[in-house]
Structure formats: C-alpha cells, structure tokens
Amino acid sequence: MGNPDLPAPEEVVEELCRQAKDPENHRYSRPSGMVEKKLKEAIAQWYYQRFKVQLDPGTEVLPLIGAKEGVAHLSLAFLNHDDIAIVPNPTYPVHFDGVIMAGGILYSLPLTAENQFIPDFKSVNPEVTKRAKLLFVSYPHNPTSQVVDRKFYEDLIDWARSKELILASDLAYSDIVFDGYQAPSILQVPGAKQGGAIEFHTLSKSYNMAGWRIGFVVGNKEILASLAKTKSYIDFGIFRPVQWAAIKALTGSQECVKRNVEIYRKRRELFVDGLNAIGWRIPKPKATFYVWAKIPVQYNTLTALEFTTRMIKETGVAASPGTGFGEYGEGYVRFALVAPEEKLKTAIGRIQRFLNVGD
Numbered sequence: 041m042g043n044p045d046l047p048a049p050e051e052v053v054e055e056l057c058r059q060a061k062d063p064e065n066h067r068y069s070r071p072s073g074m075v076e077k078k079l080k081e082a083i084a085q086w087y088y089q090r091f092k093v094q095l096d097p098g099t100e101v102l103p104l105i106g107a108k109e110g111v112a113h114l115s116l117a118f119l120n121h122d123d124i125a126i127v128p129n130p131t132y133p134v135h136f137d138g139v140i141m142a143g144g145i146l147y148s149l150p151l152t153a154e155n156q157f158i159p160d161f162k163s164v165n166p167e168v169t170k171r172a173k174l175l176f177v178s179y180p181h182n183p184t185s186q187v188v189d190r191k192f193y194e195d196l197i198d199w200a201r202s203k204e205l206i207l208a209s210d211l212a213y214s215d216i217v218f219d220g221y222q223a224p225s226i227l228q229v230p231g232a233k234q235g236g237a238i239e240f241h242t243l244s245k246s247y248n249m250a251g252w253r254i255g256f257v258v259g260n261k262e263i264l265a266s267l268a269k270t271k272s273y274i275d276f277g278i279f280r281p282v283q284w285a286a287i288k289a290l291t292g293s294q295e296c297v298k299r300n301v302e303i304y305r306k307r308r309e310l311f312v313d314g315l316n317a318i319g320w321r322i323p324k325p326k327a328t329f330y331v332w333a334k335i336p337v338q339y340n341t342l343t344a345l346e347f348t349t350r351m352i353k354e355t356g357v358a359a360s361p362g363t364g365f366g367e368y369g370e371g372y373v374r375f376a377l378v379a380p381e382e383k384l385k386t387a388i389g390r391i392q393r394f395l396n397v398g399d
C-alpha cells in the first residue's frame with residue numbers, strides 16, 4: 041500500500057491532542073462552523089502559495105474525509121446508469137471503483153509504455169465523449185510515477201471545451217517530487233474552473249496523515265456544491281480536532297514536507313540503483329514514492345499476480361501486481377518505498393537471489 045511509514049509533524053500531533061481535550065470539539069462538525077470556515081481559508085491560502093491559483097474559500101473549496109472518499113462520492117453524485125466515465129487504466133483503484141459502485145459505465149483509456157503512460161484523449165470515440173460525464177486524470181501518477189507538464193492540462197482543457205464533462209484531477213502527490221520537477225495544477229490553466237475542472241488533494245502523503253482521513257477538493261463551484269449535497273446525506277464532516285490539526289499542517293512551516301521528500305529521494309536512489317545493479321532495469325521516477333517495474337524476462341510468462349504472489353512467498357518482499365490498478369497494468373509490479381533504507385537493502389538482496397533462481 042502507499043501507506044507512509046513516517047510520522048505526522050510533531051506540531052500537528054500536538055494540535056490534535058490539544059483540540060481533542062475541548063468537549064466543544066466532540067460534537068458533530070457543522071458546515072458553517074468556525075473551524076470549518078478556517079480550514080477552507082487555510083486550504084485556499086495553501087493553494088495560492090503552492091500554485092498561484094485564487095480560490096473562493098466559501099464556494100470553491102470542499103474538505104473531505106480523505107481524497108478517496110471524495111472521489112468515490114463524486115461518481116455517486118453525478119453518474120446515472122447510462123452515463124460514461126472516462127478513466128485511465130491503470131490508475132488508483134477508486135477512480136474506477138467509484139464509477140462501478142455508482143452504476144456508471146466505465147470507459148478505460150489505456151496507459152502503456154508506448155504512450156508513456158499518458159492518455160490519448162483524442163482517440164476517444166466522439167459517441168463516447170457525447171455520453172460521458174466524467175473524466176479522471178492523476179499526475180504525478182499512481183501507480184506508474186509518470187509526470188506531466190502544464191501543456192498536458194492546456195491540451196486537455198482545450199479538447200474538453202464544448203463537451204459536457206467534469207474534469208477531475210487527482211493531485212495526491214503534488215509535493216512528492218524530485219530533481220527540480222514541479223507538479224502543475226489543472227486549475228493553473230485559464231478558464232479551467234469554468235470549464236468543469238476540479239482537483240483532489242490529500243494531507244495523507246505530504247504530511248504523513250494517511251490514517252487521519254483528511255483531504256480536499258477545489259475548483260468548479262457548481263460541481264463542489266453537488267458533491268457537498270451528496271455528502272450531506274452520508275457524512276457529518278471531519279472530526280474537528282483533525283480539522284484544527286490540518287490547519288496547522290497547511291499554514292505552518294513546510295520544512296516537514298521537504299524533509300519527507302528528501303527521505304523518499306534517498307530511498308529512490310537506493311532502491312532503483314540497487315535493482316538496476318542486480319539486472320532489473322527500471323527508470324528513476326521523477327515523483328511519488330512508487331517504482332513501476334516491468335516483470336523481469338525470466339518471469340515474464342507469469343501474470344503480475346502470479347509473480348507478486350511468488351515473490352512474497354519466496355522472499356517476503358511485497359509489491360502490488362500492476363493489474364490491481366486495472367488490466368492494462370498487466371506485465372508490471374508496483375513497489376512502494378514506505379520502508380526504511382535498511383529494509384530496502386534487505387529487500388534488494390532477497391530479490392537478487394529470487395531473480396537468479398528464475399534464470
């Protein structure tokens with residue numbers, strides 16, 4: 041799993057503890073409450089600092105019980121039974137699971153080595169785009185680690201013009217970037233908001249708050265209002281101490297994020313260089329803490345699931361089969377660098393023996 045092993049920032053944990061002691065915070069969260077308002081302001085401020093995109097905290101920001109929750113409910117809010125959602129494949133599973141649960145029709149856009157794991161929107165049949173309501177993109181990408189530049193979003197907005205599509209970008213890994221690369225936001229493209237774009241974020245990765253369940257979505261206000269309404273039938277918002285702590289994370293020093301990224305960068309060097317040295321050739325990812333690896337030739341008669349099952353049984357090293365992210369992930373496995381360097385070194389040693397046996 042992409043489950044960060046590092047701790048949340050100390051000052052954020054302290055704020056959570058402090059706020060948890062106040063009985064006022066034990067009540068249901070209210071959409072118009074004080075902390076709820078302050079959190080939306082903190083998100084808008086973070087967004088401006090990060091992407092230079094101006095958001096109205098009142099209408100263009102919606103906090104979520106994790107980005108995953110919001111993505112799943114987006115499909116529920118908008119898809120009727122004969123509506124199509126265009127979803128790249130492989131992808132973070134809730135992008136397609138949400139569509140399936142809502143009873144929508146899934147249209148997969150293959151991401152392959154041939155297209156550099158970047159979807160070719162123009163290849164979608166116009167009959168499909170006519171019936172499509174929703175399109176997902178997500179870069180830096182889980183599971184392939186691929187990244188895009190701003191031009192990708194410009195082309196997407198341009199292509200989507202005159203189509204009735206919600207453009208949902210999942211930017212969970214905006215901060216986990218290396219070698220000077222900066223992840224752009226779809227909302228940096230002029231007219232994106234009006235063109236139906238929204239963007240999901242999470243505090244799970246940048247601040248190691250995966251178990252706290254907090255994320256947010258920003259962008260087109262009509263789409264956010266409908267999602268908020270759907271959510272109001274289902275949940276009562278976010279535990280208030282978690283909201284206070286999120287404000288601390290978003291408005292405090294961002295040194296903790298830099299420290300995180302440096303740890304992941306070192307793990308990436310060690311693991312990717314290590315695998316290359318033992319003959320498993322993989323490129324170095326520019327972002328995320330994932331490594332997307334083609335199954336080595338000596339095992340390529342196995343499916344990804346068979347390969348990962350055999351690897352964990354024989355080495356104790358767990359990787360996700362590429363097909364866990366959609367059928368176009370066949371032939372690949374995804375490693376998540378969520379273990380300390382010592383463990384990664386042990387893993388490389390064991391993988392080396394495993395690969396040699398397979399020769």
Ligand SMILES: Cc1ncc(COP(=O)(O)O)c(C=O)c1O
Pocket residue numbers: 042105106107108109132178182210212213241242243244250254255
């Ligand atoms: C692309 C992507 N979006 C969202 C999430 C989950 O975010 P959250 O913890 O806020 O639900 C993940 C977690 O792995 C992810 O990879």
